[in-house]
Amino acid sequence: MSRLLLFNKPFGVLSQFTDRGSPTMRATLSDFIAVKGVYPAGRLDRDSEGLLLLTDDGRLQARIADPRFKLPKTYLVQVEGDPQEPELERLRQGVRLKDGMTLPAEVACIDAPDLWPRDPPIRQRKSIPDSWLKITVREGRNRQVRRMTAAVGLPTLRLVRWSIGDWTVEGIAPGQFEEIFV
Incomplete structure (x- = not known):
């Protein structure tokens, strides 16, 4: 049986256990997870939040992370902005x-989700509206979702990974994890 941790990575935390080479000590997984022998299955950028999976099983790690x-x-x-059908369709195509070209994404406009507050908060501008999208991708390029939304004229303000496959961050507070065995 493999150990799997579902971690709700807070904004500003690196998806690794150490911060080698940085003159300023940034928050890492070791500030939140004291479980020995688990490693991230993939990564989540420092300025993104949400689900990060960690496991003690190399084959499971590869299956989760490998595109x-x-x-x-x-x-x-x-x-930032008010998405219209042409922008959404470009993301879907x-x-x-x-x-290179990304694979098609599943995209829907959604109401603002009931999420934990982000620290620091997102900047609000009176003259520019913001909106929420639910985007599902099936590849794992570096900063892919941010680059995709920027490419269609909708810069990302906040990015929360909600799920990977059937695993979700729902009900897990930022900085906390749930342990399961698969």
Whole structure:
């Protein structure tokens, strides 16, 4: 049986256990997780929040992280602007980025979700509206969702990974984790 931790990574935390080489000590997984022998299955950028999976099983880690398996990853994304159908359709068809075309994404406009407050809070501008999207991708390029929304004119303000496959961060507070065995 494999150990799997479902961790709700807070904003500003690195998806690794150490911060080698940085003159300023940044928050890492070791500030939140004292479980020995588990390693991240994939990563989540420092300025993103939400579900990060950690496991003690190398094969499970590879299955979760390897883009060949196309495990769906769902994000709740606060964007600057008011998305219209042409922008949403571009995301659904795939977007050309500097490293090539993305696979098509599942995209829907959603009401603002009931999430934990972010520290620091998102900047609010009176003259520019913001909106929420639910985006599911099946690849794992570096900063992919942020680059996709920017490419269609909707810069990302806040990015929360809500689920990977059937695993979700629902009900797990930021900085906390739930341990399961698979």
